[in-house]
Amino acid sequence: MTELLKICQMVKVKGASDLHLFPDQPVFYRLHGAIVKLEGIMLNEDQIKRIILETSSPKAREILGRQRQVTYAEDVETVGRLRFSVFLDKGKFAIAIRFISEKIFELEDLGFGEGVRKVISSPSGLVLVGSPSGEGKTSTIAALLNFVNSHFEKSIFTIENPVEYVFKDNKSAFIQRSIPVDISNFYNGLCEAYRVDPDVVVSDSINYSDAMDQALTLCESGCMVIGSTEGGDCHQILDRLISCREPAEREALRARIASQLKLIISQRLVPR
Secondary structure (H helix, E strand, O other), rough: OOOHHHHHHHHHHHOOOEEEEEOOEEEEEEOOEEEEEEEEEEEHHHHHHHHHHHHHOOOHHHHHHHHEEEEEEEEEEOOOOEEEEEEEEEEEEEEEEOOOOOOOOOHHHHHHHHHHHHHHOOOOOEEEOOOOOOOHHHHHHHHHHHHHHHOOOOOEEEEOOOOEEEOOOOOOOOEEEEEOOOOOOOHHHHHHHHOOOOOEEEEEEOOHEEEHHHHHHHHHHHOOOEEEEEEOHHHHHHHHHHHHHHHHHHHHHHHHHHEEEEEEOOOOOOOO
16 A cells, blocks of 8 residues: 555645546646646556555455446545545546545534524424535535534434545434445435434435435435535526426425425535
């Protein structure tokens, strides 16, 4: 893992959020939203394969062999927690790596006030968090869960791809399931959640029709569901979820969402 440690330490101190490793090509990292070349370092495919072997579990490698792609998270000594997305590029293995913040923010750190705290204190309902990839959805959801964990005695069940922030039980108790290592997909995870008596359920994606339907069923049964989705503004988030359905299904879905929806958070990061 020497190559990975060296590269991660070089770019993390610069404030990089992501790292891109392709065989026999320059290493790139993302800094303040822009892609930057890391001069003087290039990895071959054997080195990239070694990184995969040293950071992944047998289950993740089994999935990689079957599906030709896998996403997992791993704690790397001296670097921190990383999210690995492994895939094939022109027939060779490549990796996109996300640096996961060690800090779980308070709601106040992110500018959320009493209104959000009041909503997330509700016993049930639907909360949607939307943004483009890399714009902070996961950090916002972690802050919401951190608030619940600090103030309420609840059972929290998460379905994530993969588990990024690992929570320690405070007032609440956590079950964190990772796709595809622990559970195959979001729908199956939400069905499983229904059977373990949760108070709060988090779905890393609520874009799939079957997952959305099951999330609403959980809300209707008395759970708070926090769902992550791709985002525009609040209106666009709702329109996207509804318009992807067959026309005959849209009115019924609109009515179910209207009866359960508590809050939509649409966000963007401000460039430095």
